[in-house]
Amino acid sequence: DGGITQSPKYLFRKEGQNVTLSCEQNLNHDAMYWYRQDPGQGLRLIYYSQIVNDFQKGDIAEGYSVSREKKESFPLTVTSAQKNPTAFYLCASSSPGTSGNNEQYFGPGTRLTVT
Amino acid sequence: GQNIDQPTEMTATEGAIVQINCTYQTSGFNGLFWYQQHAGEAPTFLSYNVLDGLEEKGRFSSFLSRSKGYSYLLLKELQMKDSASYLCAVRVLNNAGNMLTFGGGTRLMVKP
Numbered sequence: 001d002g003g004i005t006q007s008p009k010y011l012f013r014k015e016g017q018n019v020t021l022s023c024e025q026n027l028n029h030d031a032m033y034w035y036r037q038d039p040g041q042g043l044r045l046i047y048y049s050q051i052v053n054d055f056q057k058g059d060i061a062e063g064y065s066v067s068r069e070k071k072e073s074f075p076l077t078v079t080s081a082q083k084n085p086t087a088f089y090l091c092a093s094s095s096p097g098t099s100g101n102n103e104q105y106f107g108p109g110t111r112l113t114v115t
Numbered sequence: 116g117q118n119i120d121q122p123t124e125m126t127a128t129e130g131a132i133v134q135i136n137c138t139y140q141t142s143g144f145n146g147l148f149w150y151q152q153h154a155g156e157a158p159t160f161l162s163y164n165v166l167d168g169l170e171e172k173g174r175f176s177s178f179l180s181r182s183k184g185y186s187y188l189l190l191k192e193l194q195m196k197d198s199a200s201y202l203c204a205v206r207v208l209n210n211a212g213n214m215l216t217f218g219g220g221t222r223l224m225v226k227p
Contacts, residue, residue, distance in 0.1 A: 031213055040123070042202060042217040043158070090157060094213050102213050103148060106157035 003027065004107035006091050011112045013085075021076045021110045023091035032074040033092040033104065036060060043090060049074055050096050078112065085114045117141040119218035121203050126224045127193055135188045135221045137203035146206040148215065149177050149188045153199045161201075162188065190223075198225045 004025040013019045025032065031050050035043040045058030049068040063082025068074055074093075078085045088111050092104040118140040127133040139147070146165040150158035164170055164179035164186060176189040188201055203218040 035217075040220075040222070042119075042219040043204075044217075045214070048214065088155075096213055101163040103160040103163065104213070104215060106159070108157050109155070111155070 004091060004093055004105055006089075006107035006110050009108065009110060011110055013112070013114050015114055016080045017114075018077055018079050019085075019112065019114075021078065021089055021091075021112070023074045023076065023107055024072055025074075025091075025093045025105075025107075026072060027093055027105060028071075029093035029095055029105075030071065031094045031096045032068070033094075034058075034064075034066065034074070034076045035090045035092065037088040037090060037109075046076065046089075078114075085112060087112060117205055117207065117216040119203055119205055119216060121201075121218045121221045123219065124222045124224070126226060127190075129193055129195060129225055129227050131193050132189065132191050133193060133223065135190070135201050135203075135223065137186045137188070137218055139184050139186070139203070139205050139218075141184075141205055141207055141216070143208040144181060144205065145208045147177075147179055147186050148204040148206065149175075149186075150202040150204065151199050152202060152220065158202055193225050195225050195227070198223060 033048045034046040047066040049055035052071050065077045090109045091107040094104040121137045149161040152158040162177035169178045174191045179186045200220040200222045202220045204215040
């Protein structure tokens with residue numbers, strides 16, 4: 001089955017440690033995205049990538065880093081510089097076109113808790 | 116930038132109809148999406164509007180007025196499983212391709 005996977009579903013880390021969240025898709029999508037969601041809030045864009053080996057900062061990129069070495073994979077690293085890392089992290093992918101019903105497909109999310 | 120507003124919470128009764136509004140201010144509008152998100156889960160696509168008017172899909176319908184910067188999601192014959200958050204998202208034309216900006220979401224509680 002085609003889809004997006006994120007692992008793990010729950011992740012616990014101590015403050016000061018970097019942590020990497022994985023995101024894999026087999027939908028053959030060129031574009032991938034990382035969002036952060038805080039309780040009762042909408043989604044805020046962290047980073048996005050329209051094509052392999054290229055990525056751009058979103059609205060809240062500070063304290064995060066990404067890589068896009070393969071089309072299928074877009075890992076997100078939450079660094080110790082991120083002041084409030086505890087959140088629900090969602091990865092999404094889509095075709096890059098901007099016409100028509102070109103929805104973003106979401107992974108199941110990773111809930112990160114930093115203490 | 117874009118500004119998207121939707122009510123924070125709504126309550127409705129099983130079997131009833133509920134309308135969730137979304138207003139937006141943006142330049143380069145290129146479509147509006149509605150997603151459903153159950154607590155702790157991924158958002159799932161519900162509907163898409165790019166032209167003015169109503170799009171109907173079973174119990175769910177979505178309306179768009181581009182001149183007013185306004186959309187609503189209409190849920191009919193409410194079921195308990197419809198209790199979820201509903202996210203309005205706007206796509207704009209820019210160099211970044213298929214980018215979406217999300218509203219804060221409306222948490223809908225369906226009561227028996």
